[in-house]
Amino acid sequence: MAQSGTSKLPEWLKVTPDVAALNRAAADEFVRCAKDAIGARGRFTVALSGGNTPRAVYALLASEYTTVLPWEKILVFFGDERHVPPEDAASNYRMANESLLSRIPIPPQNIHRIRAELDAEQAAAQYEETLKTVFKPGTGELPRFDLVMLGMGTDGHTASLFPDTQALQESGRLVVANKVKKLGTERITLTLPALNAAAEVMVIIAGENKAEILDRIVHSRGTIEFPIQLVRPQNGRLLWIVDRQAAKLI
Numbered sequence: 001m002a003q004s005g006t007s008k009l010p011e012w013l014k015v016t017p018d019v020a021a022l023n024r025a026a027a028d029e030f031v032r033c034a035k036d037a038i039g040a041r042g043r044f045t046v047a048l049s050g051g052n053t054p055r056a057v058y059a060l061l062a063s064e065y066t067t068v069l070p071w072e073k074i075l076v077f078f079g080d081e082r083h084v085p086p087e088d089a090a091s092n093y094r095m096a097n098e099s100l101l102s103r104i105p106i107p108p109q110n111i112h113r114i115r116a117e118l119d120a121e122q123a124a125a126q127y128e129e130t131l132k133t134v135f136k137p138g139t140g141e142l143p144r145f146d147l148v149m150l151g152m153g154t155d156g157h158t159a160s161l162f163p164d165t166q167a168l169q170e171s172g173r174l175v176v177a178n179k180v181k182k183l184g185t186e187r188i189t190l191t192l193p194a195l196n197a198a199a200e201v202m203v204i205i206a207g208e209n210k211a212e213i214l215d216r217i218v219h220s221r222g223t224i225e226f227p228i229q230l231v232r233p234q235n236g237r238l239l240w241i242v243d244r245q246a247a248k249l250i
C-alpha cells in the first residue's frame with residue numbers, strides 16, 4: 001500500500017490507491033488475523049463494524065474467501081448496533097447478514113448479534129453477559145477480540161462512541177446504551193475498554209468526505225479531539241486502512 005503525500009505517515013496508517021484496493025486489503029487482513037488466531041487458539045473472534053464502508057469488504061469475503069476460511073471456527077460479534085430490530089434497514093446486523101453472514105457456511109450459533117429490538121440498556125446488559133460467557137475472561141481481565149473492525153464518521157465517532165456522549169466516559173463496562181442527542185436516538189456500543197483490549201483494531205475509511213477529519217487526526221500532534229483517537233489497543237495492533245480519496249489532504 002502506498003504512503004500518501006510527502007510527509008511521513010504514522011506507521012499504523014496505510015493508504016490504498018482506491019476503494020477496491022482498500023476492500024482487498026481489509027479482506028486480506030481479516031483472513032490473516034483469522035488464520036493466525038485459529039492456528040494459535042483454535043478459533044477467531046471478530047467484532048464487525050457497521051455503517052456502509054465495510055459492506056463491500058464483507059461482500060468480498062463472502063464472494064472470494066468462502067472456502068479459504070474454516071467459518072465454523074469463527075465467532076462473529078458487533079462493535080455496535082442501532083436501536084432497531086434486526087430486519088430494520090438501519091440495522092448493522094442486517095447489513096452484515098445481507099453482505100456476508102447469509103452467504104458463508106457459518107453456524108448460526110457462531111453469530112452473536114446485539115439484540116437491539118430490546119430496551120437499549122437491556123440489550124447492552126445482555127450483550128455484555130454474552131461477551132463474558134463466550135470469552136470467559138479471568139478475574140480483572142477483559143474479553144480480548146482477535147480483531148475489531150471499525151469505521152469513522154465525519155465527526156470522528158467510531159462504533160457508537162460519538163463526540164460529547166456519555167459512553168466515552170465509561171471505564172468499567174464492556175457494552176453500554178448510549179444516548180446520541182445529535183441523532184435523537186440511542187445506540188448500543190462496545191466501550192473504549194472493550195475496544196482497547198483487542199489484539200487488533202482495523203479501521204477502514206474511504207471517501208473524500210473523510211479527508212478533512214483524517215487530516216486533522218493525522219496532524220493532531222497528540223491532541224485528542226475525536227473519539228476515534230481514543231481507540232489505541234493497550235496490547236494489540238492498530239491498523240488504519242484508508243483510500244486515496246480519504247487521504248487526499250495528508
Ligand code: 6PG
Binds near residue numbers: 053054
Ligand atoms: C455505525 C458504525 C459507525 C460507522 C461510521 C462510519 O453503526 O454506523 O458503527 O461507527 O463505522 O459512522 O460509517 P461509514 O463507513 O458508512 O462512513
